Each structure stands twice: as structure tokens, then as C-alpha cells.
Amino acid sequence: MNTYVVETRQLTKRYGDHAAVKNLSLSVERGEVFGFLGHNGAGKTTTIHMLTTLLKPTSGTALVCGKSVTDQSLEARRHIGYVPENVRLYDTMTARANLLFFARLSGVENPDRRIDETLDFLECRDLAPRLVGSFSKGLRQRIGLAQAILHRPDVLFLDEPTSGLDPMGIKTLRDLIVRLNREFGTTIFMNTHLISEISRTCTSIGVLNQGELVFRDTIEKVTERYGSESSLEELYLSVTPVQAKGAA
Amino acid sequence: MGNTAANAPIRLLISQSLATIARERTVALLALLFLVLVVVAAYLGWSATSTVNAIYLRSVDYMTAQGQTIPSNPVLDTSPLALLRNMATYVSLIGALAAIVVGHQLIASDRKAGTMPLLATRPMRGIDLGIAKAVALVIAIAALVTFAAVINTATFLALPEFRLDGAGWSKLAVFYGMSGLYLLVFGFLGMWFGAAAKSETVGLLIPVTVWLTLTFVLPQITSNINPVAALNPVSALADAPASAFFQVTGWALGPFSLAEAYRVISAQLLDFMPPTYVDRVAIPAAASLLIAAAGVGAIATRAVARMDMTKGDYDA
Numbered sequence A: 001m002n003t004y005v006v007e008t009r010q011l012t013k014r015y016g017d018h019a020a021v022k023n024l025s026l027s028v029e030r031g032e033v034f035g036f037l038g039h040n041g042a043g044k045t046t047t048i049h050m051l052t053t054l055l056k057p058t059s060g061t062a063l064v065c066g067k068s069v070t071d072q073s074l075e076a077r078r079h080i081g082y083v084p085e086n087v088r089l090y091d092t093m094t095a096r097a098n099l100l101f102f103a104r105l106s107g108v109e110n111p112d113r114r115i116d117e118t119l120d121f122l123e124c125r126d127l128a129p130r131l132v133g134s135f136s137k138g139l140r141q142r143i144g145l146a147q148a149i150l151h152r153p154d155v156l157f158l159d160e161p162t163s164g165l166d167p168m169g170i171k172t173l174r175d176l177i178v179r180l181n182r183e184f185g186t187t188i189f190m191n192t193h194l195i196s197e198i199s200r201t202c203t204s205i206g207v208l209n210q211g212e213l214v215f216r217d218t219i220e221k222v223t224e225r226y227g228s229e230s231s232l233e234e235l236y237l238s239v240t241p242v243q244a245k246g247a248a
Numbered sequence B: 001m002g003n004t005a006a007n008a009p010i011r012l013l014i015s016q017s018l019a020t021i022a023r024e025r026t027v028a029l030l031a032l033l034f035l036v037l038v039v040v041a042a043y044l045g046w047s048a049t050s051t052v053n054a055i056y057l058r059s060v061d062y063m064t065a066q067g068q069t070i071p072s073n074p075v076l077d078t079s080p081l082a083l084l085r086n087m088a089t090y091v092s093l094i095g096a097l098a099a100i101v102v103g104h105q106l107i108a109s110d111r112k113a114g115t116m117p118l119l120a121t122r123p124m125r126g127i128d129l130g131i132a133k134a135v136a137l138v139i140a141i142a143a144l145v146t147f148a149a150v151i152n153t154a155t156f157l158a159l160p161e162f163r164l165d166g167a168g169w170s171k172l173a174v175f176y177g178m179s180g181l182y183l184l185v186f187g188f189l190g191m192w193f194g195a196a197a198k199s200e201t202v203g204l205l206i207p208v209t210v211w212l213t214l215t216f217v218l219p220q221i222t223s224n225i226n227p228v229a230a231l232n233p234v235s236a237l238a239d240a241p242a243s244a245f246f247q248v249t250g251w252a253l254g255p256f257s258l259a260e261a262y263r264v265i266s267a268q269l270l271d272f273m274p275p276t277y278v279d280r281v282a283i284p285a286a287a288s289l290l291i292a293a294a295g296v297g298a299i300a301t302r303a304v305a306r307m308d309m310t311k312g313d314y315d316a
């Protein structure tokens, strides 16, 4: 069986004349924690949207667990967990009711037990009876993560998972991601701006610049070659020349 | 079809959708208003009839004492079904608005909740979501119409002067079916633009504009019925002037003039059709409604299936 969980060839998404993602050929192996870096507007979210079957590519192909995201999108979805940036659930329902709905939609058998197991894993069983609308951003992120792993996906896509979280929330989330990867063997595909996150969480990185992949390597090789975290930042800046316009 | 595993997500989406819109305040408010008006329509019909009947009975006593011949009871000269003619107006006004809001909220509630990306990454087809929402709408409208039917039936049973025969009951049943069909057209319009519009306001505004056009503008073009007359169940059926203009507009635009089609059907079924009424429309009114409901339903279902699922929320 193919060891690649994510495999794209010449993947391209155009909006009119503007190519948000250009000829992206990228592979992520089973078990990796892949960090996808890039400036604002680099095309990271667009890439995740295509990989999670939400957006049709303009051209090129993408496979998730060997299933085409366009021609076999239903099969691909069985392997996917997705936590959008600023994930939201039904505010007027309790955490448990939300999770029950999504577990059933994913075809999880014995959903109640699975929800308990998942909440225990995320150390937030106490949230179950509470209304999601009353949650802080950190708690919402936790339940957002829960809904994405209920069906024990092979690959979990996270779009800026730490955005808006306080330092404590960031640390908790980082630990959860690492545990998820170790205990369930879940492959992680994570968009981020934060270089500090990458070095602590990821096993490999890719850098996207204006829709093009400009760097791809394992963290091991990167640290071997560049040493400390500050040099990782230098590396990032060297491969992503700042454009005068739009780069905030 | 018939495959329960494949239908499971659809059933789940239907119950979730119905539970969510039941919690929406605008939906609850409009549905309540509609049902209150149904009760009012029933009460007005009942009270007017009882009053006329009471006066008649007293006159009978008086006239008998005077030794005069007794005229027939005027209450029995009109069809009991005509009591409900105000229903037709309430359905096409508040009922249609309620249907638009229900259809719209079936989509808007998920868009506002920001859960579309979570739904669309589940192993189900895009069309499953469309079908689920369409079925949820049919159930919601059926519930509304059934409630109205129960109230009206209770009114008939409470009026001992009236006996509906078998034909009467079946005409009443068909009237509710047609009312449901008419409301579905607007519900599907709400659903369609709830899915297709970029903002929530525009998504509501377009169906409401269509409703205004159908209810007040088209009848004026096709049959010279002014907006105030369009509110009156009987005068809305006045004859169009016998000019060539209205002959042509009535024939050509008539099939699209759904509010008129619904009123014609109501008048036929509830026995308040003026004897002078001449139908000039190219296709039968019931066919217009059926085609419209099926057509708009298909478009709305497709619009939901093809929505942009990447967006958690409406555009800021």
C-alpha cells in the first residue's frame, strides 16, 4: 500500500487570472506531522480546501489515502478530519449533541461511547453537557478538534489551529496534536504562520510562497543544516522574499 | 434508494434541520402568526354564520307568529366551505412569508452556525444535503398546513348548522394540498436564495420581492387587479377588462401568476367562485402550481448541493 497519505501533482487553483495555488506537487507520508508555512495569502487555506474536497482544483490531481479528492471524494472523506480556522459548531446545542450529530454523519458505530473516549482523550469530558455558544475560543477549539477525530481519520487537516489562542491554549493544543499523532498514528497536516510551533510540533515542513512550494524537508534535516529555531526563521524568510504589496 | 445505510445521513440531516429551525425565533413567530390568523379566519367565519343564523331563527319565530311564509335560511344557501375563503388570503400573505423564512432559515441556520465545512467533509454527496433540506421543508410546510386543517375541521364540527358531505370534505382536503403546494413554491424560493445569495439579507430580500411581484404586481398586469383588491378573496376574482391587452397578458403571463392561480383554485374548491368568472389562462391553475413547485424545488435542491462549502459564515 502507498505510504503517502497526501499526494498532489501539479495541483492548481485559479481565481480568474490570479493563481492562488500553482502546480503544487507535494507528498506527506503516513505518520508525519507536516507544517505548512507561508505568508498571508500564500495559498495554504486554498490547498487545505482542495485536499478536504471542499474546493474543486482548476487543474492537477490530489489523492488522500490513495483516493482522488475529485473523483472519489466520498471515499477520500472517510479518511479526513478537518478543523477549519476559527472552527464553529451549533451554538444552541450542547457539545455532546453536536458531537453526536457529527459522529452519526461520519457513520461512527456506537457514537456515545466514542464521544466519551474522545472527550477523555482531549481531557474535556466536563464540557459535554454545556452549550457550545457559551464556550471560550479555547474550549470551542477543543470541541472542534473532537468533531474532527470522532471517526479516527487517517489524516487531520488543521488550518491555523493556534490562531487566537493564549499561550496556555497553544501549549495544550500542541500537546494534544503530538499525542494524537503518537497514540492514534494520525497524520497531521497543519497550516501555520508560527515558526515556533513548527519546530516544536512538526516532523516535516513545506513553505508556500505566492502559491508555489519553495521548500520541503524534514525537521531533522533542517535542524541538522540550520541548527536553532532562529535559523529556521532565517530559512523561512530567505525562501519567501517579502513582496511590497499585500504581505502583512 | 431503499439502501438504509446510504439514506442514514439524509435522515439525520432532516431531523437536525427541523430541530434547528424550530429553535429559530423568526420562524416560530411567523408560524405562530399564521396559525393565529387561521384561528381568526375560522372564528370570523363561525361567528358571522352564527349571527346570521341566530337572526334568521328569531325572524322565523316572529314571522310564524305573524302567519307569514318562512323564507329559506340564508346560511344554508351558501356553501359552508365558503366560510374559509379568508384562509386563501392568509395562506398567500402570511403563509407565503412564513414559508420563505422557513426555507431560508433551513440553509441560513447552518451558514450562520458556520458548520457548512464540517458537513461537507462528511462522507455524503452534496445532493444529499439538498435532498435533506428539501424534505425538511416539505415536512415543515405539511405541519403548518395540517395544523390549519385541524383548526378548520374543528370549526366545522362545532357548527351544527353545517354538514359537509363527502364531496365537501374531499374538496377541503384538496384545498389543503394545493395550499401546501403553493407554500412550497415560496419555501423553495427561500431555500434557493438562502443557498445562492452571498449575504443573509439579500437571500431573504429576493424571495420576498418575488412574492410581492406574484401577489401584487402580476395580477395587475394580467387581470387589472389592483393591490388592494388582490387582498380580497372575492374581488380578486373580478373579470379583467375585455381589452386585447389583458387578453394577451392574461393568456401569456397567467401561468406565471401563481397568486392568481392559487386564488382561482381556492375559489373553485371552497365554492366562492363568482359565476361570471372567465378563465383566460393558457394552462390550468393547478398545473401552474405543480410545475412551479417541482421546478423551483429542483433548482433549490441543486443550489444547496452546489453551494460554496468552504465558507464557514456569510461574507463579512
Ligand SMILES: Nc1ncnc2c1ncn2[C@@H]1O[C@H](COP(=O)(O)OP(=O)(O)OP(=O)(O)O)[C@@H](O)[C@H]1O
Pocket: A015, A019, A020, A038, A039, A040, A041, A042, A043, A044, A045, A046, A047
Ligand atoms: N474565493 C476566492 N476568490 C478569489 N480569490 C480568492 C478566494 N479565496 C482565496 N483567494 C485568494 O487566493 C489567495 C490565497 O488565499 P488563501 O486563503 O489560500 O491564503 P492563506 O495562505 O491561507 O493565507 P492566510 O495566512 O491569510 O490564511 C489569496 O490571494 C486570496 O486573496
Ligand SMILES: [Mg+2]
Pocket: A044, A045, A046, A085, A159
Ligand atoms: Mg488561511
